[in-house]
Amino acid sequence: MNMKRLRIRLSCLLLLFAGVSLFSFTRAQAPLTIxxxxxxxxxxxPDLRAAKYNLERYQYNLxxxxxxxxxxxxxxxxxINYSRSRRFDERLSQWYTNETxxxxxxxxxxQPILLTDGEVSLINTFGWQDNQSTVEGMDNRNRAFSNDLYxxxxxxxFTYNRRKMELQQIEFDYENAGIRYxxxxxNTERSITNQFYSVYMAQSNLSISKEELANTEQSFEIIRNKVEADLSAREELYQAELNLANAQS
Incomplete structure (x- = not known):
């Protein structure tokens, strides 16, 4: 029973492999369009891919x-910024402790300005401070908020517009990359079209040669029958054989 199942599985695998191979072969033999x-x-x-990647690179740069x-x-x-300092005041002969x-x-x-290569900025500096100082056991403490908007x-x-020049240079590079691509x-389309035309001409010449060969064979049979029936000279048969040999070459 197990051997029978194994044979069935092997048969299915072989059929599947044969079907895939036939499908791949059929696709491989299918003619391509332009x-x-x-x-x-x-x-x-490679050249076309390099030109395309170069175009994308300049596009991202732009x-x-x-x-x-x-x-x-x-x-x-x-x-958080914490600082603690302890200093001695020589004038008062006292220790001074400060914690901040x-x-x-x-x-x-x-906001950059493209026209003048300048830049305008709005800046807001804000903060909170807790300051405590100790002098001879006396504590002084100060808490405050600060805000500075300017x-x-x-x-x-006395210089050229660097930002504008860089933008124009990248735009020109992007345009040139597009033209090269x-x-x-x-050029690739022209090459492929020429190759397709060459294949088409070869197929046309092959069809013409096959038709000429068929006509020559038919003419040879007719002349041979005439020669065998003594209706034509044997020289015509020799000429027909020569024409047939030329058509077959």
Missing amino acids: EQALDIAEENN VAQRASLKSRFSLDLTP LTTSGTFMVS LRFNQPV ALQRL
């Missing part, structure tokens, strides 16, 4: 450069 050949060339042609022209937000925090606990942060919004403008002078694709 569109399919172009898709395959676009995926496997996106990154344009993104750098947008407003930037930054937040810098110092959660602070927390602070800086929020900044910066506007800053930075403008380079289009030319490479057109």
Whole structure:
């Protein structure tokens, strides 16, 4: 019983393998269209792939450069800053102890200016401080909040617009990469079209040669029958044999 099941399983596996092999062979023998050949060339042609990757690289560079022209937000925090100092005051001959606990942060919004290569920033510095000092056993303590809001403008002078020049350079590089990719694709299409035309001409010539061979064989049979019936000269048979040999070569 087990041997019978094993044979059935092996038979199923063999049939499955044969079906997959036949399907793969059928797909491998299927003729390609020009569109399919172009898709395959676009995926496997090294020059075309290099041109495409170069185009994508410049595209991402352009996106990154344009993104750098947008407003930037930054937040810098110092959660805890503790300091303790003890000093001796020579004038009063007293020890002075000071403890400070602070927390602070800086929020900044910066906007680059493409026209002048400048930058305008809105900055807000805020914090909280707990200060305690001790002199001869007497404690003095102070707690306070602080906030400092101001506007800053930075403008380079006596120089060229670096930001604008970089953007234009990346735009030109991206445009050139697009042109090179289009030319490479057109060159690939031309090469594939020429190859398809060569195959088509070879197939057409083969069909014509087969038709000529069939006509020559038919003419040879007719002439041979005529010669055997003494209706034509044997020289015509020799000429027909020569024509048949030329058609078969």
